[in-house]
Amino acid sequence: MLLYPGLETVMEDLLPKKIPLIVVKCPNHLTLVVVNNVPLFFCIRDGPYMPTLRLLHQYPNIMRRFQVDRGAIKFVLSGANIMCPGLTSPGGVLDEEVDAERPVAIYAEGKQHALAIGFTKMSAKDIKGINKGIGVDTMHYLNDGLWKMERLD
Template sequence: MFKKFSLEEVSSQNQVKTSVQRRIRQSIQDEYPGLETVMDDLLPKKSPLIVVKWFPKPSYPSCCQQCALFFCIRDGPYMPTLRLLHQYPNIMKRFQVDRGAIKFVFSGANIMCPGLTSPGGVLDEEVGAERPVAIYAEGKQHALAIGFTKMSAKDIKSINKGIGVDNMHYLNDGLWKMERLD
């Protein structure tokens, strides 16, 4: 998704109204209850919230104080960036891929079901279809990608074929390299 993302492709940066900011904060709190205690530090109520629109893809990284914290694709749920996920690793459900899938995930490939169901892979059985998940690698401490499930974890385990998770944001992609939006 953000493989070739750069500041040249940003079509607009807008400071949102307070009502929109409240709605964004509420949707993030509903999706990630683990962030409730630090939400005022991440997205302060009195601080301006900037929404960046990226052309030509309809994705919207949301920023606060000129650094990307969350992003959403079209009207989907807000997902944290990997930098934020590394600071608060327990806010998302997690899947783990085996060692053989690491190089493919780093190149932006979607996560296939066999990489999640092999001996090195781990699935959270509670995850349903079309939910954001953090992708970890076997033997690694930090997440290497954030994705959106194509099917539920139970279906991934039983079908064991095809794409299980769409890779939205991974280490060293354009969103990862973009530290500030100045």
């Protein structure tokens, strides 16, 4: 399974040929991929590169998506990991094809844009079947430090 199934169609828009791509190593094991002073992708420790929320808001179909119920929104916006019941209760939606240790966009019931990007701790099938514990580690969420870093000027 491709990590980012919709990315191929927008690569030329994201990474124009004559504009340099810069890799920035930040403290706290964070690495950014920057184009035109705008962070497009991030990587924490040795994990995969994931799109920033700003990029995901521009191109919402580049990632697999999960949806949390309304009750989970305030916790996700505080940076909390996503618990299985928030994904399996009414209002929650799982993409059954997502395996463990995969990046996913986190949407919220009744909202248009993603509110977080996370990394699955277990497959969608296990999240549904086990239905307890952490289903997704939250890596980036609205109003965190990476969100506030609009440009690197």
